[in-house]
Amino acid sequence: MTAAAHDNQGLMHSHGRAASRRNLTIALGLTVGYMVVELVGGFLANSLSLLADAGHMITDAGAIGLALLAMWIAGRPASIERTFGLHRTEVLAALANALALWLIAGLIFFESYRRFLDVPAVDGRLMLVVGGVGLLVNLAAAAVLRPSAKESLNVEGAFLHVVSDVLGSIAVIGAGLLILTTGWVLADPIFGAVIGLLIVISSARLLWKVLHVLMEGTPAHLDLHGLCQRLERLDGITGVHDIHAWSITTGYDALSAHVTADAAALNNPGQVLERLRNIASQEFGISHVTIQLEDSEDGCVEAHHIAHPG
Numbered sequence: 001m002t003a004a005a006h007d008n009q010g011l012m013h014s015h016g017r018a019a020s021r022r023n024l025t026i027a028l029g030l031t032v033g034y035m036v037v038e039l040v041g042g043f044l045a046n047s048l049s050l051l052a053d054a055g056h057m058i059t060d061a062g063a064i065g066l067a068l069l070a071m072w073i074a075g076r077p078a079s080i081e082r083t084f085g086l087h088r089t090e091v092l093a094a095l096a097n098a099l100a101l102w103l104i105a106g107l108i109f110f111e112s113y114r115r116f117l118d119v120p121a122v123d124g125r126l127m128l129v130v131g132g133v134g135l136l137v138n139l140a141a142a143a144v145l146r147p148s149a150k151e152s153l154n155v156e157g158a159f160l161h162v163v164s165d166v167l168g169s170i171a172v173i174g175a176g177l178l179i180l181t182t183g184w185v186l187a188d189p190i191f192g193a194v195i196g197l198l199i200v201i202s203s204a205r206l207l208w209k210v211l212h213v214l215m216e217g218t219p220a221h222l223d224l225h226g227l228c229q230r231l232e233r234l235d236g237i238t239g240v241h242d243i244h245a246w247s248i249t250t251g252y253d254a255l256s257a258h259v260t261a262d263a264a265a266l267n268n269p270g271q272v273l274e275r276l277r278n279i280a281s282q283e284f285g286i287s288h289v290t291i292q293l294e295d296s297e298d299g300c301v302e303a304h305h306i307a308h309p310g
Helices: 003-045 048-074 088-117 124-149 153-182 187-214 224-232 269-283
Strands: 237-249 252-261 288-294
Touching (some): 003 048, 003 124, 003 153, 088 237, 124 153, 153 187, 187 237, 224 237, 224 252, 224 269, 252 269, 269 288
Parallel strands (some): 252 288
């Protein structure tokens, strides 16, 4: 990779992180502001649903705060002890947020069951008002986070917490409407259980993606067979083996590979390596590329040879 290309990728990554940090800060302000409103409304309406949702929003504020903290930690420079820096902190924060969503869903299921046994009297009208305001606030926070959630597992974890709040607000509104129009108080725990199930399903996807990164799986967007074939089409290249590709964090992928070349190519190894690195970085979007040139596979003792179409 040329110095200019490396600097350009670093600049794009830095701009993306700055945008994510700004979006998380805005979402945190919206969440904390409405959480206070919901707590007051819950006490005035004697609504356990509203109070439970306010408690949920406290965990959401914590999730967004955790995402911001992880982003700050990940921005610390690399050191001799941690040569890749602390980028994985963002992935660990996403893992914590995914597991927290499952905990929240478990609490919702428990609370729904408890309300089936003992349904409290609530002010449906106030539930509608506070739930309606909450829906608008949560939709605004979700809209702010959505663009960054596509580029960062860390932000995606916080985004899913906000989405669960959107679902919670919809549940409060739906339950309030049914209580006002029909007096059917069981609507509240039923809606809550459905929302809990949706939270489990949405967070399971995030959890799978986080575990894939932590297990150093090949980045989902990377066609590793296609990369090998592209490298082997270069003049003088005779094969690619012992190839590894993984993600340090979202948007920061790494690659290492052994590449065999003929005698003519090995006479000018610097130029050959630059062409190989440029293909991996510019055509396949890999940030950190390490390639070792060899005249044959005979000296390679690694047992990580991944078969690929020729």
